[in-house]
Amino acid sequence: MAEQEPSALKNIQQRFCPKCGKPSENDGLCNQCRVKNTEWVTCDRRVTHIHCPSCGAAKQVNTWTDTDRERADLAPELARSAVHFHPDVKRSSIAVTVLDLSVNRSRATLMIKGTLYGLPVEKECTVELAWHKEQCDRCNRITGSYYEGLVQVRAEDRLPSPFEIQTAGTIATHLEDSLQAGGERLSYISDVTETKDGLDITVGSQHIGLLIVQGITAQLGGRYTTHPKLVGEKNGRQLFRITYLVRLPYYQRHDVVLVGKNYAEVEQVETRRVRIFDLTEGRGRSINTDMVTRRIGNARLAEQALVAYVTGDMVGVLDPVTCATTECRKMPWLETKAGEYVHILRDGARLVLVR
Numbered sequence: 263m264a265e266q267e268p269s270a271l272k273n274i275q276q277r278f279c280p281k282c283g284k285p286s287e288n289d290g291l292c293n294q295c296r297v298k299n300t301e302w303v304t305c306d307r308r309v310t311h312i313h314c315p316s317c318g319a320a321k322q323v324n325t326w327t328d329t330d331r332e333r334a335d336l337a338p339e340l341a342r343s344a345v346h347f348h349p350d351v352k353r354s355s356i357a358v359t360v361l362d363l364s365v366n367r368s369r370a371t372l373m374i375k376g377t378l379y380g381l382p383v384e385k386e387c388t389v390e391l392a393w394h395k396e397q398c399d400r401c402n403r404i405t406g407s408y409y410e411g412l413v414q415v416r417a418e419d420r421l422p423s424p425f426e427i428q429t430a431g432t433i434a435t436h437l438e439d440s441l442q443a444g445g446e447r448l449s450y451i452s453d454v455t456e457t458k459d460g461l462d463i464t465v466g467s468q469h470i471g472l473l474i475v476q477g478i479t480a481q482l483g484g485r486y487t488t489h490p491k492l493v494g495e496k497n498g499r500q501l502f503r504i505t506y507l508v509r510l511p512y513y514q515r516h517d518v519v520l521v522g523k524n525y526a527e528v529e530q531v532e533t534r535r536v537r538i539f540d541l542t543e544g545r546g547r548s549i550n551t552d553m554v555t556r557r558i559g560n561a562r563l564a565e566q567a568l569v570a571y572v573t574g575d576m577v578g579v580l581d582p583v584t585c586a587t588t589e590c591r592k593m594p595w596l597e598t599k600a601g602e603y604v605h606i607l608r609d610g611a612r613l614v615l616v617r
């Protein structure tokens with residue numbers, strides 16, 4: 263004798279709800295009784311929003327994030343965060359109206375709707391929004407003049423040039439912008455000061471300090487060293503401040519130097535060696551820095567001078583200061599004619615044609 267399948271048995275039987283006695287769609291409670299039995303939504307009575315009064319950053323759990331959103335914009339979202347649905351709720355929606363009571367209080371009325379076990383459900387609740395102020399980690403560090411690092415830009419046996427100071431400052435600002443945009447809130451620059459020896463950049467994190475010195479030496483050459491100094495303890499941990507010292511090389515790009523009897527322009531600076539373009543011979547080569555007799559200037563600071571005439575291998579240049587015409591040997595790389603301008607540097611009374 264074949265046994266009957268249990269499901270087939272149920273299909274032919276009428277199922278009843280054990281609670282209300284009405285026919286049930288399920289094995290147990292009917293949908294209506296299931297809805298009545300389920301706490302389908304709960305609302306927190308109060309939610310708190312913490313923001314920094316100085317910079318507007320918002321705190322969530324223990325993390326600060328920069329935001330430029332206004333209170334009116336934040337309030338509905340904050341109110342919605344008070345609502346917790348039962349996982350069986352489908353097609354939920356929340357309509358929020360906010361009433362501001364004071365600078366640090368708002369009241370939100372929420373109309374919550376959804377579907378549970380095929381039946382529509384709705385509930386109204388009230389959430390108090392508390393707007394708290396707290397100084398953020400970054401503003402706290404800046405006002406407390408707490409810092410992680412100091413970048414010092416100096417040069418070897420000379421002062422950094424205005425070009426180098428400006429370049430270093432630009433590199434630092436660009437790095438700050440990109441790190442801040444990437445959410446590294448403590449990678450800020452709190453101070454930039456030109457000192458008699460160079461440039462000092464006070465930074466909020468070791469990461470930005472390191473990136474700045476790497477950026478500066480990649481662009482301007484030279485080396486950097488780091489000097490940590492124990493300054494105290496915070497929450498039981500040793501607290502260091504780090505000085506990042508950049509030493510820009512003695513020679514800079516576009517320096518014009520005297521090598522033997524020839525003038526040359528520095529194209530690249532390495533440790534103890536420089537790649538030069540020999541202006542007299544019109545070719546490039548790499549030399550040891552101790553082959554340099556002296557430096558006469560930098561081609562970035564060259565003056566413009568009018569060419570009066572060109573004859574054979576001589577160029578007559580009108581000195582813009584004395585207005586006298588001076589004859590210079592025409593360099594092999596120079597192509598010019600009367601009425602055009604050339605770049606000159608001065609070596610004593612002598613005019614040196616540069617590129």
Ligand SMILES: [Zn+2]
Binds near residue numbers: 283296
């Ligand atoms: Zn029922």
Ligand SMILES: [Zn+2]
Binds near residue numbers: 314317397398401
């Ligand atoms: Zn702040």
